[in-house]
Amino acid sequence: MKSFEELYQRHNRRVYSLCLRMTGNVTEAEDLAQEVFIQLFRKIGSFRGESAFTTWLHRLTVNQVLMHFRKRGVRLEQTTEDGEAPIQIVKGTENPNAMPVVDRIALDKAIAQLPPGYKMVFTLHDIEGHEHEEIARMLGVSVGTSKSQLHKARMKLRGLLRQQIKPK
Amino acid sequence: MNCEQYQELLSDLVDGFGSGEDRNRIESHLSGCVACAEVRDDFVAIAGYCHEHRGEYDAVPNERALWLRISNTIEAENAVRAKESVPSGASSWFRLMNRSWQLSFGQLAVAVAAIVLVVSIATVASMKQLYSGGSNVRTAGPTIGTNNISLDDRYRQQKQAIAYWKDRVELNKARWNPEMRDTFDRNMTVIDTALNDSMKQLTQNPHDPVSEDILNDALNDKVALLKEFADL
Numbered sequence: 001m002k003s004f005e006e007l008y009q010r011h012n013r014r015v016y017s018l019c020l021r022m023t024g025n026v027t028e029a030e031d032l033a034q035e036v037f038i039q040l041f042r043k044i045g046s047f048r049g050e051s052a053f054t055t056w057l058h059r060l061t062v063n064q065v066l067m068h069f070r071k072r073g074v075r076l077e078q079t080t081e082d083g084e085a086p087i088q089i090v091k092g093t094e095n096p097n098a099m100p101v102v103d104r105i106a107l108d109k110a111i112a113q114l115p116p117g118y119k120m121v122f123t124l125h126d127i128e129g130h131e132h133e134e135i136a137r138m139l140g141v142s143v144g145t146s147k148s149q150l151h152k153a154r155m156k157l158r159g160l161l162r163q164q165i166k167p168k
Numbered sequence: 169m170n171c172e173q174y175q176e177l178l179s180d181l182v183d184g185f186g187s188g189e190d191r192n193r194i195e196s197h198l199s200g201c202v203a204c205a206e207v208r209d210d211f212v213a214i215a216g217y218c219h220e221h222r223g224e225y226d227a228v229p230n231e232r233a234l235w236l237r238i239s240n241t242i243e244a245e246n247a248v249r250a251k252e253s254v255p256s257g258a259s260s261w262f263r264l265m266n267r268s269w270q271l272s273f274g275q276l277a278v279a280v281a282a283i284v285l286v287v288s289i290a291t292v293a294s295m296k297q298l299y300s301g302g303s304n305v306r307t308a309g310p311t312i313g314t315n316n317i318s319l320d321d322r323y324r325q326q327k328q329a330i331a332y333w334k335d336r337v338e339l340n341k342a343r344w345n346p347e348m349r350d351t352f353d354r355n356m357t358v359i360d361t362a363l364n365d366s367m368k369q370l371t372q373n374p375h376d377p378v379s380e381d382i383l384n385d386a387l388n389d390k391v392a393l394l395k396e397f398a399d400l
Contacts, residue, residue, distance in 0.1 A: 001239065008235055013225035016234075020226055030234060037238045038245075107217065126218040151179040158210045 004044075008037055014054070015061050021123040022065045024112030036064045062124070062138050069116055110160035118153035125150050169197075174204050182211045319380065326387040333394035340400060352397050359393060362386040 015036050020029035039060060047056055111119060120139065124130045125146070130138075132146040139146070174197050180186040181194055198205045228234050271279065341349070363386040369379035 001242075004242075005235065005239070008238065009231075012228055012231060012234065016228045017225040026229065030228065033228065034234060034238050034241070038241055041238075041242050104221070107214070126215050127222065129219075129222055147179065148176075151176060154179060154211050154214055155175070155207075157214055158207065161210075161214075 004041060007040070011054070011057055012037070015057065018058070018061050018123070018128065019065060021108075021111060021127055022062075022120055023068070024114075024119060028068070032061075032064055032068055035068075036061050039064060058128070059138070065120075066139070069120075106161055106164050107157075110157050110164065113160055114153055114156055117149055118156060121146055121149040122153035122157070126154075169193075171201060171204050174198075174201070175207050178204070178208050178211055182208065182215055322384070323387070326384075326391060329391045330387070330394060333391060333398050336398035337394050340398065344400065348397075348400065352393070355393050356390070359386055359390045363390065 012033065016029055016033040019032040019036070020026065023029050023032065036057075040057065043060070047053065111122065114122060121135055124135045124138070125132065132143045132150075135141075135146045136143045141149075174194060177186060177190060177194055181191060186194075198208055337352075341352075344352070362382060366379045366383035366386060369376055370383065373379065
């Protein structure tokens with residue numbers, strides 16, 4: 001148990017952060033991180049060292065979050081949150097100011113507002129640095145879907161970040 | 169192509185994908201379209217920020233509490249598993265030996281002190297018994313003299329004692345359970361290894377005092393072990 005505690009100390013932030021970014025909810029992220037470490041304890045014997053431990057743990061975490069979404073009946077391929085039309089920038093109607101400096105708090109807040117499917121792809125691609133092929137494999141979608149979700153996520157984020165600095 | 173279609177290609181452009189032809193076409197559109205150029209700049213800012221801050225992680229609100237929740241769940245699961253693995257008719261000895269023990273430092277220190285105390289008392293008692301000529305020996309049997317006898321005599325006496333107690337052990341051995349037989353065999357193997365090693369040393373150096381001592385101790389241990397198991 002002592003060595004497992006060391007593993008926890010070393011990786012809990014990574015696991016929790018991934019859960020937090022993918023769910024956007026502190027309580028859910030904590031519960032998921034707990035479940036990930038329990039699964040890790042059960043499955044650590046099956047780790048064969050074919051990939052780096054962090055990669056293996058990362059996959060375990062993503063799978064746990066995906067299972068959580070499936071249990072909750074969240075569709076990962078939904079186009080937009082409430083069936084809203086995809087965001088379009090019509091020439092001349094957008095904020096003429098340049099993009100404000102992106103900061104952590106603003107970005108986290110905006111990511112939390114993304115629909116689950118967008119959030120998942122954006123987190124895996126832009127934050128965690130996975131390629132579209134890997135994301136497609138993990139989520140069981142096509143590479144095209146992954147790219148399209150990422151584009152829509154960025155568009156949505158752009159809008160949310162601009163809204164945050166809009167003077168009231 | 170309209171602006172919406174160009175914007176759909178922007179993510180690929182920002183991520184460094186797309187053919188050279190596509191890139192040229194988008195770049196030429198961006199040079200004349202402020203709206204699309206702003207989208208591109210925003211994408212670069214978002215992706216760039218994420219890239220720069222990759223590997224920065226949020227702290228769990230209460231790391232210790234989360235660990236306690238995890239370890240409690242795991243320990244509870246382990247306890248259930250251990251309970252399930254104990255056969256219904258298992259003896260209390262089996263249950264005791266299959267428990268997982270977790271002692272605090274204090275408990276461990278007390279246990280070690282108790283063992284040391286018991287061993288010391290047992291050693292003193294056996295020394296007294298030995299030096300009093302073995303008059304209070306629980307079970308009759310050949311005794312080994314300790315004072316003023318030659319090495320050869322002592323060796324001969326030890327051999328006699330071993331032969332005697334070995335016969336007694338052989339008589340009772342069939343009644344032993346497998347755990348007891350394993351314990352006996354394991355201990356005997358260790359003693360025999362020490363015996364053989366010291367004999368080998370004495371063959372090479374006939375009067376080596378260290379090897380003589382080891383041989384003497386091993387023979388005494390063997391007698392003690394046989395004696396202990398003879399009545400079981």
